[in-house]
Amino acid sequence: MTDELFLSFEEHPERGQQRRRHGVDNNRGRNNKKKKKKKRGRGRSFLALFLTLFLLGGLAGGAYLGYDKIKSFLVTPDYTSAAESAEVEVTIKEGSLGLDIAKALKAADVIKSEQAFIEASEKNADARKIQPGLYKLRVQISAADAITMLLDTKNRLVNGILIAEGLSTFKIYKLLSEKLGISVADFKTAARDPIALGVPAWWFKREDGKKESRSIEGFLFPDTYEFPKNVTAKEALSMMVERFLKLTGDMGYADKAAALNISPYQALIVASLAQAEAGNADDLGKVARVSYNRVFSEKAVAEIGTCHCLQFDVTVNYSREMAGKPPVHSSDLTQAELTDSKNPYNRNAKGLPPTPINNPGKKALEGAANPPKGDWIYFVAIDKEGHSAFSATHTQFCKDNQTAVKNGALERSSC
Numbered sequence: 001m002t003d004e005l006f007l008s009f010e011e012h013p014e015r016g017q018q019r020r021r022h023g024v025d026n027n028r029g030r031n032n033k034k035k036k037k038k039k040r041g042r043g044r045s046f047l048a049l050f051l052t053l054f055l056l057g058g059l060a061g062g063a064y065l066g067y068d069k070i071k072s073f074l075v076t077p078d079y080t081s082a083a084e085s086a087e088v089e090v091t092i093k094e095g096s097l098g099l100d101i102a103k104a105l106k107a108a109d110v111i112k113s114e115q116a117f118i119e120a121s122e123k124n125a126d127a128r129k130i131q132p133g134l135y136k137l138r139v140q141i142s143a144a145d146a147i148t149m150l151l152d153t154k155n156r157l158v159n160g161i162l163i164a165e166g167l168s169t170f171k172i173y174k175l176l177s178e179k180l181g182i183s184v185a186d187f188k189t190a191a192r193d194p195i196a197l198g199v200p201a202w203w204f205k206r207e208d209g210k211k212e213s214r215s216i217e218g219f220l221f222p223d224t225y226e227f228p229k230n231v232t233a234k235e236a237l238s239m240m241v242e243r244f245l246k247l248t249g250d251m252g253y254a255d256k257a258a259a260l261n262i263s264p265y266q267a268l269i270v271a272s273l274a275q276a277e278a279g280n281a282d283d284l285g286k287v288a289r290v291s292y293n294r295v296f297s298e299k300a301v302a303e304i305g306t307c308h309c310l311q312f313d314v315t316v317n318y319s320r321e322m323a324g325k326p327p328v329h330s331s332d333l334t335q336a337e338l339t340d341s342k343n344p345y346n347r348n349a350k351g352l353p354p355t356p357i358n359n360p361g362k363k364a365l366e367g368a369a370n371p372p373k374g375d376w377i378y379f380v381a382i383d384k385e386g387h388s389a390f391s392a393t394h395t396q397f398c399k400d401n402q403t404a405v406k407n408g409a410l411e412r413s414s415c
Contacts, residue, residue: 078116081141088139089157091228092150094132094243101130105146109139116143126151133158133226158226163240165222165361166275170321172220172359176236186233191216197234198241207263208351218268218356219244247362256369260292271368272356276314277379278364279386285367286376286390293377295351300377303393309348313338318357319345381409 090108092101102117111117120143121127130150134157137149149155161179163172173187194216195201203219204212220237221244227236248254248264257267274287293300295308304311316338317327322345338347345353360368376390378397382404389400398415405413 076115076119077113079112079140079142081138081145085138085140088137089229090135090137092130092132092135094239095246096132098127101150105137105143108137110137110141111143111146112140113143117146120144120147131156133160134228157229160224160226162224163220163222163359165364166272166358167222168318168321168358169215169217169220176233180227180231180236182231182233182236187237190232190234190237194219194241197238198245200245203268204265205263206265207261208266210351210354213354215355216241218272218359220359221247222359222361248365251366251369253365253369260369260371266352267368268360268365269352269356271360271364272358273310273312273314274367275358275360275364277312279381279388281363283379283386283388283390284364285371286374286388287379288364288368289371289374290376290379290390291352292371293375297375297377299375303377307348308350310352311347313347315345315349315353315357316343316347318353319343380404380414383407383409 088108088110090104090110092104096104098118098121099114102111102114105111105117106114124144124147127147130147135150135155136157137146137155141149161176163175167175169191173184173191176182176187177184190197194214197216197219199216199219204214206212216237220240223240223243225236225239227239253267254264257264260267270288270291273291274284278284278287291310294304294310301308313330313333316333320327320337337343340346343349345357374390375392377392378394378400379388379390380397380400381387382389382400384407389403391397391400394415398413401410401413401415404410
């Protein structure tokens, strides 16, 4: 039995006999089976090939659909500029960076995505030259075309209004009224609450014991403004306040004032005094120093013989504007006006006035926040360009007066 297990199929005795008996038939059967196997083999091979091709096709289709899906994420969404599309007005705010501009354009449906604008900006170095203002653009255009339109001055709706340095709020209201068609009364009403216009309450604190006077005077930064259409009085003044706060924030104005042992508001008042008194930008810091010396220096008090008084005529002229009167030349101010004890802006009032007397520019602000060192308490313009001579004694001041008369800057000496 065991040996039979190791015999091959052909060598089995009984099976061998059957093969011998049916040799011919077996050969035929074997041939038929081979034919059937070949047919089945060809069918299976075709099916396998079909299934393989089907699967490969499915994989390829899936891969294409997947790629198409991924491609939508990889390719930055951007419009293809149409020949004609609707116009839209877009405001680019002061201080806007690339992403800020992109957001404004996306919100107005000018561009399809913010990223498209960023990428187009990287390819166009001039994009950094885009200026704040109101622009007339078209909706649904490519980011590259949007940049081109922003750089074209023809698309900029210019409504620029120059606010000169040293203008009082009263003059600014009148100018804005003429340019914007808003009544002066509306500006005065909006200005009643400087806090509502964006001025932080801490800006009005003082270190000299004087009562706070919350006036918008001094906070309307002089610059060229492009106001949007239909701007209100409150919005226009708020824009000016915002620019003032940004500038002084960048300057570290509060910290510089603290280094002088005064509040930022006191420094702002001095900046307005310097703006009014200096005849030349080079002298702004020195006039600020004179102001500080007259108010805080005991040596100056002893020299002038006053009680920490400014003795500036410009403060009296400001009080005239507050009363609705036009400012006049110093020689036209009466002695009663100059010394009116009921007027906190009078010439002999102790310390700094209650508020700034105008809206100073950047250089005046810098001069008040970082004045040069000096013991000057007098100054007088000595040439027609407005340069002043500064002195610490009355004797030298009189000599400077003579120089001023000689140069035609003064008609006669004030000594």
